[in-house]
Amino acid sequence: SKQWYQRRVRGKRVFVIELMGGNCGYLTVMSGIACGADAVYIPEQPVGIDELQADVSRVIDKMERGVHRGIIMRNEASSPHYKNDFVTALYAEEGAGKFIVRSNILGHIQQGYSPSPFDRCVATQFACKVYRNLEKTLGKESYGPEDVVVVGVIGSNTCFTPICELEMDAKRRVPGHASLSWLKLKPLIPILSLPPPAEEKEMKD
Numbered sequence: 001s002k003q004w005y006q007r008r009v010r011g012k013r014v015f016v017i018e019l020m021g022g023n024c025g026y027l028t029v030m031s032g033i034a035c036g037a038d039a040v041y042i043p044e045q046p047v048g049i050d051e052l053q054a055d056v057s058r059v060i061d062k063m064e065r066g067v068h069r070g071i072i073m074r075n076e077a078s079s080p081h082y083k084n085d086f087v088t089a090l091y092a093e094e095g096a097g098k099f100i101v102r103s104n105i106l107g108h109i110q111q112g113y114s115p116s117p118f119d120r121c122v123a124t125q126f127a128c129k130v131y132r133n134l135e136k137t138l139g140k141e142s143y144g145p146e147d148v149v150v151v152g153v154i155g156s157n158t159c160f161t162p163i164c165e166l167e168m169d170a171k172r173r174v175p176g177h178a179s180l181s182w183l184k185l186k187p188l189i190p191i192l193s194l195p196p197p198a199e200e201k202e203m204k205d
Helices: 002-010 026-035 047-065 084-094 106-112 117-137 161-169 179-191 197-204
Strands: 015-017 037-041 068-075 101-107 149-154 157-162
Touching: 002 037, 026 037, 026 068, 026 117, 026 179, 037 084, 037 179, 047 068, 047 084, 047 106, 068 084, 068 157, 068 161, 084 101, 117 157
Parallel strands: 015 068, 015 101, 037 068
Antiparallel strands: 149 157
């Protein structure tokens, strides 16, 4: 029936999400890998209309095989012309009757927004770590670059990292640097977005 068909289409959604990151696509690529995005668009590899059309076709094919969600992620500076509104309209037009498209520009929500209880616990841990580090550092007779640190979470551990190390790490991520190793991970994104073979077989059945 028409109502059943509408419910079936309504359950399939494609989300077009704009991320921050300036002229560096590191955040977009890593986020795309983490959440199983179908495509990511970054400044280091300018997107063209042919690539957009190919991604739309791949998402439509994925939906027709039974998958109920698609994620498209773009860096805020990935293209001066193919912005979130354009990409959203493209998917909405080509996917009409197959899925619903939603757009989201995260913006400065990524930088904090209202703190959750977890955020408050982490802030308390940071404050304790910083206070203990100050007690230890202020008793030294001399200071070096390794004493200028920032507190953060690496893996599951709260620890200090010297700022000089962070500067070197940041330089490896900026466009034009010879060792953009993270950029080699981008071709994995369309592969990781596919459902496992067993799950795909269940959807077909």
